Amino acid sequence: MKYRPHMVMAVGNHVVGDSRVEKAAMTARDLGYRVTVVGVSHRTVFPVSFIDGNIPVVRIALGSANHSKIAETVKAEIAELRENDTKLSELKSDVAEYEGIVERAGNGVSSKPLPQDRFGAVLLKGRKLKYTAFEKKSAVLTEVEKRRHNFTAMLPEGWRKLWPQIEDYEKLFFDAFTLLQPDLIHVHDRHPMAGAQKYVTQHNALNPNKPPVKWVYDAHEWLPGQVFSPPSRHTAGWVNSERDLLRGADSIITVSPELADNFQKTHNLKTLPGVVVNAPRKGAWGTRDAGRLDIRTDCGIENGEPLAVYVGAIAERRGVLTMVEALEYLPKMHVAYLAAKDPRSREMIRNKALELGVSDRVHILDYVSAEAVSTYISTADIGVSPLLPTPAHHQAAPTKVREYVHAKLPCVVSDMRVQSQFVRDLGIGQVYKAGDAEALADAFQYCLDNHDEIVARYTDQVIYENSWEFFENVMKEHWEALLPEGMEPPEPQKIPMSDRIIFVADHSRDTPERPGMFADPGELVAIEEELARRGWKVSNELPQMPKMAGSLGNGRFIETPDGRAFQGFFEANYADVAGVVYTGELQIVERWPNIHSSGLLTGAGIQTQRIFRDRNLRDVDALAARYPDHWVNSLGKEAYDRFNRQCRRSRNLITKGHQSLLTRDPITAISFGENTAYLPYLVQDFVDSVPNHDGDITIGLIGDVRRGAPEQSVVEELAIDSLQGNFNAVELNKDSTLEDLAACDVVVDALSEDFPTETGLRAMAAGAVVIVGSAGNDMTGKAEPLASMDDIHGPWVNSSVSRLREDLESLQSDSQMLSSGRQASLDYARQNHSVEKVTDLLVSALKLDLR
Incomplete structure (x- = not known):
């Protein structure tokens, strides 16, 4: 196999969300380089991860010995x-x-x-x-x-004396380069410059008989125009360190022609820096994030209502408040912000909207992934970049504007020099005076009035010339020019498609009372067959390495012998894996904790889901408060407290050991909250149509559900009453066949909760009306974690111990109500519990494309 030159990319952040670093790393990988990315550790991110499945990212802690x-x-x-x-x-x-x-x-x-x-x-x-x-x-x-x-x-x-933190960064990156032994270094932004220069100088001096290692400086911004936090020594230190260190770079790349000119003129460079605009990938069009539809739908805005969107950080100097102020002049206009979850900045927007009385037309949503932005915002009418005047903003070529181009949105931008020239040259929108809300409103109106004419200018050529793919060749030329003498450029790599989903079901702890993920083997088989029909490959074995020394908790592990062996194993066995669904333990290396394996896989773009169906994981106090008829309310204090402790302990173990969770129980999903999704029970057998029953109605009583003492008493009375001949009563359980269920007109499920059990859902698929419990009026506030259960609706009958007889009599006496209820039950089961629907939800939970 031809030697693959080792390129180390370095950046002074934790890499996650830095689209330029991620795209550059993937471009280098696709060209055939072996790429390692070095970043700075952060408490919210795992020390080692992978970009796009096989590009390792190493995060190392920044020391403070010098800056202190x-x-x-x-x-x-x-x-x-x-x-x-x-x-x-x-x-x-x-x-x-x-x-x-x-x-x-x-x-x-x-x-x-x-x-x-x-x-x-x-x-x-x-x-x-x-x-x-x-x-x-x-x-x-x-x-x-x-x-x-x-x-x-x-x-x-x-600058070393003035701002010694630069030396702390120098040590971090110098040590990383020494460990990784690169053939070529690509420095993103200012932080790794000193480390790269020191490493290259020392390495080349100590190895005079070897071809010199060289480095590229990729300047993401114009430092002299940036606003640094005080004191002034902070600005002076970084600006002057860049001025000194870039003279040692063997090549310079930057993000716009204007910045390239600035660098050449300011630093008297012999060669004009290369330009690689941080544009979206054209190949990413159509990418969607799980759980997100499009910006218009997620905002709840009807088609035809004008919507302007802003993508990026919310800060006053970025002109975001001007957008809110402009709404005073356009009474039907909506604005939406796609931004980070920063409560302070969001509050600033909301307060301004409240002050102006336009809160109902201001929407703030969480970011979607960089690959999904353009597709997500394409249902808006206008894209906005409202920057206020600063030296850096006049030089800025915001990524967001090209995201608007890919979304084919007319662009409204403030009169900052570079972005306004871009919009004017292409004729793709309108420029307004920065900070002038009325002028912004006029620009909005112009784009709405001329929408179709502007959109027509987005030809395939315009979109391609503003895509990442258009600029990739610049990077290729710079990298190849800096390869050590005698080393041939690598051969482009064919990246395998991620189309395999692994199901790892551990049934070692299953019991009849606590079954595992798919206690019914037919359920898993049906899902796997549906996935295969859609083009996914399915396997049931998780590739695992034997126990080895070292830990992913140490960012430097990846370049130890065991780390390199692990990297080879991971690339060989997981390159085509798109998602992993598992029960029990998830260990890609023997005896590694779950969180290491799930964190590593997720960081590599492989979504993991720990699936469970144990109902003893709920918030017991919330259950007792929300459902007066719940069986937990029949427990004595000692038994209640013991059960509560058991559930809390189980909940803590689950949430600490696993990143993303899937549960078969909607109440458990809501009780757990964030990072927990509900995967409905899969009903495999449906009647073709609602059966016709003559004579008295038949009531099914599910016998193997847990009921409180009052509920059990009422159900037993119903069984006795049926002997008097007013109706037929039959006992059902989890083993009841479709024929058994289809013989029933009405099925009495557990009244503890307001959602059917699995047997109840199967009864709906057989065309029976199902009776479940009801939520009470909680006066304690303890039921608040389950408040969102109100969003889960179905055509079942919500009853209670005290109302059960009354509700049964109503169904018995009103044949039309009974008939329409039975049909609604069958329709609901088909729409929400078929193999197609459950598979859709599973694929969405894994953040994969619906096929």
Whole structure:
């Protein structure tokens, strides 16, 4: 096999969600490079993961040994800045107060002038002078401090002294490169630059007989225009370190032609940097995230109602409030934000909407994956980039604008230089004055009025020239030019399609009372056959490595001998795996904890789902509060407390050991909350049509469900009453056949809860009306975790111990109600519990495409 050059990509974040890094890594992999990505560890992300199934990502902790030396100095400088800001704010308030006094005096609010009115103008002038003097003094001191820091930073490697955190990053990445021994280094953004330069310098000096290792600097932004957090030494340190270190780079790539020009002119570069725009992948069109439909549907906005969408971080300097303000001028317009789950920024939007009385037309939704953005937002009418003026924003070529292009949305952008020129050149929207809400509203209206004309300009060529694929060749040329002398470019790799789903069912702990995932083997067989019909491959064995030294909890593990062996094993056995559904333990390496295996697979883009059906995992207090007739309310205090403790312990073990959960019980799913999905019971047998029954109605009483004492008493009375000949009563259980169930007109299920059991659902598929329990009026608030059960509706009859006889009599006396109820039961079962529907939900839970 031809040697695959090892490229190490480095970035100063945890990689997750950095679409440029992910796309660049996949491009290198597809071209034939062996790629490793090095990032910085974060408490929310596993130390080792994989991009697109086979590109390892190593996250290493950032030390603080160097930066801690100036921690107190930085703290003092920030405190001084805050003190100055506070003083300025107080003086400004003082001026405003006396302006009010003078204004009231001039309006004759007082019939008898007060002393402060008489001398208000004099006092106001004095306070304005004081405020202006302090403001000028602060500005001068700030400028002096800035120049002092810039002077220090401009000394040979003075930025090391000014902002020592750069040296902490240098150590992190130098150690990583030393461990990984790359043939080529691709540096994303500023953080890894010092580490790359140090490694290349030392490695090449120590190995004079080997071809030199080279590095590429991929500048994602224009640092001199960025707003850094205070103090000013922070900005000076990073800006000047980039200026020094980029001279050691063997090649430079950046994100726009404007930035390439800036780099060449500012740094006197002999060669113009290559341009690789961070555009969406054209091949990603059609990608959808599980559980998300499209932006219009998820916002609940009808077709025909105008909708403008913003994708990205919510920050005031990005002009997001201008969008809300524009709604005052367009009474039918809606705006939607696709953004991170940052409560503070979302509150800022909501408060502005509340202030202006437009809350019903402002929508905030969570991000979808980068690959799914354009498809998801394509049902909007307009895409918006409302940046406010900053040097960096004038240079910015926002990814979001090209996401709007792929979605074929007219673009409305503020008059920042690069983005406005882009929109004007292509004629794909309208430019407005930044921060001007009325002008933004006019731009919205223009795009709505000329929508079809604008969309017609999105030809296949325009979309291709604004896609990642169009720019990939630039990266290819830069990488090949920097390969060690004598090393041939790699051969492009054919990436296997991820089309295999693994089911791992552990029945070792099954009991009749606590069956496993698919206690009925036919249920799993039916799902596997349906998946195969749709083109998925299905297997029942999880490839596993023997126990080995090392742990994925250590980011450096991947390049140890065991780590390399694991990487080879993973690429060989999991490259075509799309999802894993399992019960019991999930161990891709013997004796590894579940969370390691599920975390690694999920990070590689392979969704895992731990499926369970044990009902003893619910919130017991919520059950007891929501359902007055629930059997737990018949337990004595000691038995209740023991059962409650058991459920809490089981819940904690499940949630700590597994990332994503599937349950066969809707109440358990709601009780668990986030990261838990409901997979309905699969009904395999249906009647062709509702059977015709002559004579007295037949009532089925399910005998193997747990009932509280009052409920059990009522059910036994019904069985006795049937002997008097008013109706027929038969006992049913989980082994009852379709014929047994189809003989019933009505089936009395457990009244503990307001959702049918599996036997009850099978009875609905046989054309029977099913009676279940009802929720009560909880006055304690304990039932709140189950409040969303109200969203689960079906054509069953919600009854109670006290109403059961009354409800049965109504069905018995009203043949039309009984007939329509039986038909509704059969229709519901077909629509919600067929193999096609259950398979759809399973595939969606695995975040795969519905086929």
